[in-house]
Amino acid sequence: MVTVFISVLVISSIGGVLALLLVLSEKFIANYGICTVDINAEKQIEVQGGQSLLSCLVEEDIFIPSACGGRGTCGYCKLKVIEGGGLLLPTETPFLSDQEQKDDIRLSCQVKVRNDIFIEIEKELLSVRQYECICSGIEDLTHDIKLFKFGLAGSEEIDFIAGQYVQLLTPVYFKGGEEVYRAYSVASDPLNKGAIELIIRLVPNGICTTYCFEHLSIGDTILMNGPYGEFHLSDTESPMVFIAGGSGMAPIRCILSHMLNTGSKRKAVYYFGANKVSELFMIDEIKQFENDLDDFRFVPVVALPDPAEHWTGLTGLVTEAVESDLENAADYEAYLCGSPGMIEASGKVLAKLGVPEGKIYFDSFA
Amino acid sequence: MKKTPEMEKLDNFLRSSRIVAGGFMGEDIRDVDEVIVADTRSVERLGYSLEQVAARMHEITHIAKEGLGVCVDVGAGLKGCVDEAKGRIVCPWPHPASFDKRLTTVTDVESGKEITWSDLHIHLIEEHGFFEGIGSAMRIEPVKLITIIF
Numbered sequence: 066m067v068t069v070f071i072s073v074l075v076i077s078s079i080g081g082v083l084a085l086l087l088v089l090s091e092k093f094i095a096n097y098g099i100c101t102v103d104i105n106a107e108k109q110i111e112v113q114g115g116q117s118l119l120s121c122l123v124e125e126d127i128f129i130p131s132a133c134g135g136r137g138t139c140g141y142c143k144l145k146v147i148e149g150g151g152l153l154l155p156t157e158t159p160f161l162s163d164q165e166q167k168d169d170i171r172l173s174c175q176v177k178v179r180n181d182i183f184i185e186i187e188k189e190l191l192s193v194r195q196y197e198c199i200c201s202g203i204e205d206l207t208h209d210i211k212l213f214k215f216g217l218a219g220s221e222e223i224d225f226i227a228g229q230y231v232q233l234l235t236p237v238y239f240k241g242g243e244e245v246y247r248a249y250s251v252a253s254d255p256l257n258k259g260a261i262e263l264i265i266r267l268v269p270n271g272i273c274t275t276y277c278f279e280h281l282s283i284g285d286t287i288l289m290n291g292p293y294g295e296f297h298l299s300d301t302e303s304p305m306v307f308i309a310g311g312s313g314m315a316p317i318r319c320i321l322s323h324m325l326n327t328g329s330k331r332k333a334v335y336y337f338g339a340n341k342v343s344e345l346f347m348i349d350e351i352k353q354f355e356n357d358l359d360d361f362r363f364v365p366v367v368a369l370p371d372p373a374e375h376w377t378g379l380t381g382l383v384t385e386a387v388e389s390d391l392e393n394a395a396d397y398e399a400y401l402c403g404s405p406g407m408i409e410a411s412g413k414v415l416a417k418l419g420v421p422e423g424k425i426y427f428d429s430f431a
Numbered sequence: 432m433k434k435t436p437e438m439e440k441l442d443n444f445l446r447s448s449r450i451v452a453g454g455f456m457g458e459d460i461r462d463v464d465e466v467i468v469a470d471t472r473s474v475e476r477l478g479y480s481l482e483q484v485a486a487r488m489h490e491i492t493h494i495a496k497e498g499l500g501v502c503v504d505v506g507a508g509l510k511g512c513v514d515e516a517k518g519r520i521v522c523p524w525p526h527p528a529s530f531d532k533r534l535t536t537v538t539d540v541e542s543g544k545e546i547t548w549s550d551l552h553i554h555l556i557e558e559h560g561f562f563e564g565i566g567s568a569m570r571i572e573p574v575k576l577i578t579i580i581f
Contacts, residue, residue: 139518139529160527239448240448242447242449248518266516268516269534269547270453271452271532272448272451312517340501368501369501369502383499404516406496406499406500406513406515407499407500407515
């Protein structure tokens with residue numbers, strides 16, 4: 066019995082000493098000290114070595130899109146590491162194309178800063194900021210889509226281009242959860258710089274959407290950063306076709322506000338698809354743009370209207386409506402926002418109608 | 432049987448809300464490998480393999496996708512509806528695999544029985560034999576699944 070006790074004590078002591086050595090070695094031997102991150106050969110920041118590059122940048126208020134909180138699972142936080150990033154890790158390769166690997170693109174959450182490091186970041190990302198936002202309103206739009214209104218705290222203002230998106234930081238609200246970012250297109254008028262509106266659809270068991278639908282209340286403060294994204298109107302005068310479904314309404318609503326603000330005279334038609342009449346929303350508001358804009362037509366389309374709903378508009382898939390309704394499409398630019406399936410199907414229809422591939426812009430859900 | 436550190440880590444991860452709200456295990460107190468063994472036996476008792484089940488789920492999702500959210504006939508007296516959401520979801524197992532957030536809901540027109548799976552479920556069943564723990568909001572009951580899709 067005594068032998069067993071002594072053996073357990075000895076083994077435990079050895080384990081304890083090893084753990085202590087690990088802690089001390091992490092503190093003193095693996096202490097990388099202060100390292101310099103050189104950004105675009107224009108700006109240098111000093112950071113504590115040993116952290117991920119993504120964390121270092123966030124600490125300096127430089128926000129790189131990332132949905133997974135730095136776990137290396139979303140593949141969004143790409144940037145170019147010119148020197149000092151170490152070897153490409155197996156955790157990065159699934160998210161990087163051959164060309165990206167040749168171009169020294171890395172996942173910033175997987176690159177550990179162990180020495181001075183030289184990186185390139187898109188200039189637009191340097192203007193991304195974090196905003197404290199107070200929820201000021203929640204409106205039901207359909208059974209699973211809500212409009213969330215936020216006011217920016219203090220006298221903060223956000224400048225964004227119509228069509229861009231922000232990332233909402235979901236706080237921990239579930240045992241065993243952790244903070245995650247999710248991206249949502251801004252749905253509000255870009256002129257209203259003190260507020261942000263988001264149209265969010267509930268994803269079953271989705272971490273962020275469950276938070277928004279079941280936990281977020283009016284008056285709550287949350288964090289968002291942005292703006293991000295390349296989805297916005299071109300500066301041509303070409304006629305435009307907008308195609309969207311569900312929460313894909315958000316960037317199109319924002320773009321229409323922008324057109325109104327800038328007195329745009331571009332011809333535009335907007336096809337908005339839903340499965341049932343009860344899944345259409347903001348119809349009157351969007352219809353009003355027909356009066357307010359110079360040459361705009363709104364075409365809501367319902368796939369399977371219930372006879373009791375007395376739907377008199379177009380029926381069928383939104384892509385079928387575009388195919389049958391849009392004329393002289395070869396001159397058009399197309400702006401799409403919806404599910405990957407809808408984007409793909411719309412692309413095929415638009416190609417058939419003669420819209421050049423280079424003039425089809427989309428904000429894919431993926 | 433004593434769990435390896437890897438199994439312990441996976442078990443904790445599956446019970447956390449790091450990938451889906453509420454986790455993958457629900458209130459199931461069994462170890463992950465016990466859940467997998469029990470569900471695999473259920474599938475085999477009905478004369479199917481995990482590969483056959485996953486292949487059929489793939490097939491139905493592929494047909495239902497064409498409906499762009501509208502329920503379509505996927506054959507064998509079934510209607511299939513696909514719903515897509517923004518972003519991708521990753522496999523909780525420690526290997527790189529991510530999937531579109533796509534839900535397929537299949538209804539047996541005659542019986543009215545209905546079942547829903549995600550693209551991630553198909554992978555979890557095919558590669559890991561995992562149908563989620565009992566009490567998990569998105570658990571797929573193997574017997575119910577097989578009864579509907581075959």
